[in-house]
Amino acid sequence: MTFTVRSDSFSDGDYLANAHILSADFGFGCQGNNQSPHLAWSGAPAETKSFAVTCFDPDAPTGSGFWHWLVVNIPPSVTELAVDAGNSKSAKLPQGALQTRTDFGTPGYGGPCPPAGDHPHRSLFTVFAVGVDRLPVTADTSAAVIGFQLHFNTLARAAIMGLYKR
Numbered sequence: 001m002t003f004t005v006r007s008d009s010f011s012d013g014d015y016l017a018n019a020h021i022l023s024a025d026f027g028f029g030c031q032g033n034n035q036s037p038h039l040a041w042s043g044a045p046a047e048t049k050s051f052a053v054t055c056f057d058p059d060a061p062t063g064s065g066f067w068h069w070l071v072v073n074i075p076p077s078v079t080e081l082a083v084d085a086g087n088s089k090s091a092k093l094p095q096g097a098l099q100t101r102t103d104f105g106t107p108g109y110g111g112p113c114p115p116a117g118d119h120p121h122r123s124l125f126t127v128f129a130v131g132v133d134r135l136p137v138t139a140d141t142s143a144a145v146i147g148f149q150l151h152f153n154t155l156a157r158a159a160i161m162g163l164y165k166r
Contacts, residue, residue, distance in 0.1 A: 018031070054143075100137060103143065
């Protein structure tokens with residue numbers, strides 16, 4: 001069985017709706033609702049002990065991309081995240097899941113908001129099937145360390161891409 005991810009919020013390669021774009025509260029000039037999109041996955045390896053979800057923009061003009069969302073330690077019985085699960089006030093994340101620090105400096109979803117006039121940026125939403133129950137991280141762990149942990153503990157991965165430009 002192939003590990004796959006899909007979304008009721010967007011199709012792979014489509015532009016993201018305003019609901020998923022960064023809100024004005026962040027001060028970057030975008031006017032979205034900052035809601036993480038729905039994600040659902042299937043076909044994970046039988047050995048999966050947890051899942052992780054990330055959102056990464058490889059096109060950000062930083063030299064190293066931009067991490068918009070990181071969630072780890074999602075229980076293996078969970079196969080989807082609801083719209084706005086990345087909002088810490090929504091209580092939509094499953095019990096035990098942990099959001100870690102993004103490149104905005106805090107845990108939780110921060111939608112795309114590339115520079116005005118730039119080319120379309122890719123938001124890569126990746127689900128990782130992880131071979132350990134819990135990654136040894138905290139909410140303040142950097143995206144680089146999360147990536148390091150995932151590198152050594154991932155059994156399979158599946159991704160879906162959304163676009164955005166302004």
